[in-house]
Amino acid sequence: MSDVLQRLAEVLEARKSAAPDSSYVASLHAKGLNKILEKVGEEATETILAAKDAELSGDHTDLIYETADLWFHSLVMLSHLGETPQSVLDELARRFDLSGLEEKASRQKN
Numbered sequence: 001m002s003d004v005l006q007r008l009a010e011v012l013e014a015r016k017s018a019a020p021d022s023s024y025v026a027s028l029h030a031k032g033l034n035k036i037l038e039k040v041g042e043e044a045t046e047t048i049l050a051a052k053d054a055e056l057s058g059d060h061t062d063l064i065y066e067t068a069d070l071w072f073h074s075l076v077m078l079s080h081l082g083e084t085p086q087s088v089l090d091e092l093a094r095r096f097d098l099s100g101l102e103e104k105a106s107r108q109k110n
């Protein structure tokens, strides 16, 4: 796993037992899954709008910023449910390996 994801996952985990008023992530955990999902939804919408603007303007600053917000809140959601970013990376790796094998098999057929 990327070092940043690993370190961030550790902080998010620690925030689960922190006092709600001590940090933003602790306050999200205290408010519960619905609040976290609301934030994921909001950030997804903001990312879509930023992508549309990026295409028109060629400026990707907001696109990167909003995507970071979306990834971050998705990580809080995973952490709240007892999951880790490593599980998602493993799934992506599994699909990547699978598609690599399919590509090889189709090359062998031709």
Ligand SMILES: N=c1c2ncn([C@@H]3O[C@H](COP(=O)(O)OP(=O)(O)OP(=O)(O)O)[C@@H](O)[C@H]3O)c2ncn1[C@@H]1O[C@H](COP(=O)(O)O)[C@@H](O)[C@H]1O
Residues within 6 Å of the ligand: 008, 011, 012, 015, 023, 024, 025, 026, 042, 068, 069, 072
């Ligand atoms: N990466 C982030 C991160 N990205 C975004 N955010 C917060 O996510 C929120 C984004 O929501 P919005 O854009 O809707 O802003 P808002 O209006 O302030 O949010 P709401 O009042 O609507 O909830 C902002 O408050 C940002 O500060 C983050 N907060 C924390 N982190 C990381 O999480 C770690 C733990 O954070 P704390 O729990 O705050 O210590 C930090 O060390 C950072 O590494």
